[in-house]
Amino acid sequence: xxLPFLTASDSAFxxxxxxxAALPHADHDQWRRPYRPGPWRVAAAALLLLLGSFMLLATxxxxxxxALTGTLVCLGAALLVIGSALRMLRAGVWVSRxxxxxxxxxxxxxxxxxxxxxxxxxxxxxxxxxxxRTVQGQALTAAARSGSALPVLLTDHNADFLSRTEAFxxxxxxxxxxxxxxxxxxxxx
Numbered sequence: 304x305x306l307p308f309l310t311a312s313d314s315a316f317x318x319x320x321x322x323x324a325a326l327p328h329a330d331h332d333q334w335r336r337p338y339r340p341g342p343w344r345v346a347a348a349a350l351l352l353l354l355g356s357f358m359l360l361a362t363x364x365x366x367x368x369x370a371l372t373g374t375l376v377c378l379g380a381a382l383l384v385i386g387s388a389l390r391m392l393r394a395g396v397w398v399s400r401x402x403x404x405x406x407x408x409x410x411x412x413x414x415x416x417x418x419x420x421x422x423x424x425x426x427x428x429x430x431x432x433x434x435x436r437t438v439q440g441q442a443l444t445a446a447a448r449s450g451s452a453l454p455v456l457l458t459d460h461n462a463d464f465l466s467r468t469e470a471f472x473x474x475x476x477x478x479x480x481x482x483x484x485x486x487x488x489x490x491x492x
């Protein structure tokens with residue numbers, strides 16, 4: 304069954320001619336992720352949403368049984384699982400004309416382009432799927448003008464780019480192009 308909304312977005316993501324081709328609109332003031340969420344991230348979120356739907360079904364069953372406390376506990380747990388899935392899908396690097404935003408599961412850090420001094424790809428040990436185990440890989444790092452350490456932006460072994468080296472290279476090039484456009488001279492290396 305053809306899904307035209309997926310076809311249009313796929314062609315937009317596969318375009319390589321300019322740095323903002325990742326999304327079909329060209330409004331640079333909106334926050335956007337310059338790459339697609341990876342299959343590992345989407346699969347984990349889908350499993351959590353499936354679990355959340357079963358938990359909501361259990362909430363209805365408990366509600367019909369007449370246990371108000373159990374209903375509220377089940378509903379709270381289901382909402383927590385669904386919220387976790389949505390937060391997992393939102394995690395990643397976002398860019399706009401205002402700056403660079405690194406969204407993690409528990410927090411968000413935004414750095415203005417005027418504070419970014421360098422964005423570059425380096426070979427270093429990286430965490431595999433965010434777990435404590437490290438492997439040798441590529442990481443996209445950023446340096447701030449204030450000298451404060453910024454978290455690693457992207458790695459080729461995270462949930463978005465595991466086994467997708469071309470997608471990692473394209474995302475790194477896109478972020479470097481954003482830095483070249485909006486950061487002070489010499490930010491992208």
